Amino acid sequence: MPRRSLPFAVLALLALPGCFSNNRHQGERLYVQHCASCHGDQGQGLERLIPPLAGSDYLTDHRGELPCLLRNGQNAVIVVNGIGYHNVMPSNKGLSPAQLTNLLNYIESHWGNEAAPRTIHDVEKQLEGCR
Template sequence: MPSRSLILGLVALLGTILASCFSNNRHQGEKLYALHCSSCHGEQGQGLARLIPPIAGSDYLVKHRAELACLLRNGQNEAIVVNGIGYHNIMPGNKTMSTAQLTNLLNYIESHWGNKGVPRTILDVQTALDSCRVPQAAEPHHH
C-alpha cells in the first residue's frame, strides 16, 4: 500500500496542476479580450463615446446574459441600448474561438470593471451556443 506521505504528495501535486489550469484559463480570458475586444471596447471595457458601448459596469451584460455567447460567436448588427444610451454599430463575431475560449472570455468580462456575473462553465456556454439564432443571410428573391 502506498505510504501516506506519497498520497499527500500526489494530492498536493494534483492540486497545484488543477490550480494552474484554472489560473491559466483566467489569464486566457484576459489575453483573448486584449486580442479580440480591447481595440474597440477599450483596455478597461470603457467603450468609445456613443460609437461603441462600454462593457465596464454594463447593464446589457446582465439583461442579455443568456445571449452573450451567441453575440460573441455570431456578432450583431442591431440597435442596442447600454446604460440608457443607444448604439447601432456592427460587431463582428468570432467563429474561430473554441467553446472553452468563449467561456474564459465571458468569465473575464463578467468579473471585471464592476461586473459581477456568476462564473460560467463550458457546458453552460455550449448549451447557449446550441440555441443561437443563426443570422439569416439576405437571399435574392427570384420570380
C-alpha cells in the first residue's frame, strides 16, 4: 500500500464501527427494562403467580405466538411446565419489530432455552397475524 493511502485506510477503519448499530446487548437491556420485574433476573418467575421463562416448555410450544404475546400482552390462563398461570401480562406496543426480535432472541437463548435465532423478517410476519 502506498504511503499516502495509509492515512485514508486508517481513517476508514476507524469510521467503520460507526456505520453499524450496537444492538448486541439490546435484548438483555429490554428484558431488564420490561420483563425482569415480573419474570425475575434469571427468568425464574414467581412461584405460582408468574410463569418462569427459564427452561419453559411454553416458549418452545408457542414459538410462533410469542411476538404477538409480547406486543399485545395477555390475560388468559397459560400452562407452563405443567402449571397453570392466570395473571395479566402487560402489552409492549411501543417496541419495534427489531426490538421484539432482540428481546425474544435473548429470552430464547438463556436460562436453559436453546431456540434457533429469529430474524426481524420472521417476527414481522408473525406480527401480521396478531389480532
